[in-house]
Amino acid sequence: MGRGLGIFWMLYMLFFAVPFPMILYYNIKSDDPPQLYDTDPWLALGVLVLSVILWSIVLSSWFYKWIVVNFTAKSNISYLNKHGVSRKAEILEAVKISKENSRYTVYELLLSFKNLVNTEITQKTVVNDSKPQQKRFEKGKTVEIRIDQDMKRKPYFIFAGTEASINVLVITFITLGWMALVALIAGYYIYSYLTENNGTGWRFIVYWHPLVVCPAILLFYKGILSFFLRKLTGGYKVAPELIKFKGIRTTARLISADQTGTYINEQPMVLFKLEYTDEKNQIRRAEIKKIVNLLDLNQVRQRTADIFYLKEDPGRIAFAVDLDEIS
Numbered sequence: 203m204g205r206g207l208g209i210f211w212m213l214y215m216l217f218f219a220v221p222f223p224m225i226l227y228y229n230i231k232s233d234d235p236p237q238l239y240d241t242d243p244w245l246a247l248g249v250l251v252l253s254v255i256l257w258s259i260v261l262s263s264w265f266y267k268w269i270v271v272n273f274t275a276k277s278n279i280s281y282l283n284k285h286g287v288s289r290k291a292e293i294l295e296a297v298k299i300s301k302e303n304s305r306y307t308v309y310e311l312l313l314s315f316k317n318l319v320n321t322e323i324t325q326k327t328v329v330n331d332s333k334p335q336q337k338r339f340e341k342g343k344t345v346e347i348r349i350d351q352d353m354k355r356k357p358y359f360i361f362a363g364t365e366a367s368i369n370v371l372v373i374t375f376i377t378l379g380w381m382a383l384v385a386l387i388a389g390y391y392i393y394s395y396l397t398e399n400n401g402t403g404w405r406f407i408v409y410w411h412p413l414v415v416c417p418a419i420l421l422f423y424k425g426i427l428s429f430f431l432r433k434l435t436g437g438y439k440v441a442p443e444l445i446k447f448k449g450i451r452t453t454a455r456l457i458s459a460d461q462t463g464t465y466i467n468e469q470p471m472v473l474f475k476l477e478y479t480d481e482k483n484q485i486r487r488a489e490i491k492k493i494v495n496l497l498d499l500n501q502v503r504q505r506t507a508d509i510f511y512l513k514e515d516p517g518r519i520a521f522a523v524d525l526d527e528i529s
Contacts, residue, residue, distance in 0.1 A: 466493050510522055
């Protein structure tokens, strides 16, 4: 249900990003040949260049997300196997989530291990077990993991000995699909030029032309989505994974909790002001914003809360209860 809803909204937003601007443009545009000779050619060239830049950003981001990221992940896994920091992790929970007759047995695990500064943490993860007969991923057993010391590569940790491979056929089809999109966009440039130039070159292109509006809307979607994701994750100034894997756990005293006036899905954003003592016995104060569920308002009334703070930057904090949910 959730996946289907996600696909619906993606198609809904895509309609307003591509077909809808085209429908508006070609219905509003007059059938009479426009007087384009008086149009500033340098302005038209600037709009054309802007259009090409916007489409280049969109297409390059898709190329990275669809294709490059697979090779990057494979390379990062090889790197972690050789240079990752080794830790022993205890399996606290193990739930089989794969269907019968699946190629691999898939488990959802809850692990407990020491992070990069030797603070005990719990981490949810999913693993494909290619050798289920060995029963390696059962509750109570211990497995070896490797963590990226710099926390700059994804995945941030792997099971020791993890092997990664690229499905050449799938990547080939994805690449062909991306190239088809490039050809389609290039074809639209040619179509627009042939049907709209009226012997005046690119003077016809304007800021509200679909060649400009469509990529601008797609980039706007990307920006607004990133904005809301930051809001939903509490507005952390650094990645919460970094705080979890390189942070020290302690108990902080709640000084105040005030609403900011911002609401996400009708849930209020609250500014928490906290005070805690770091490992050097220095008293520190820090602030953090978080979306609080209306059914969980008891959190703002608690006198203390467990937090993680970065050893090298103690002002960067996160609630332990939020970090426990990261998978």
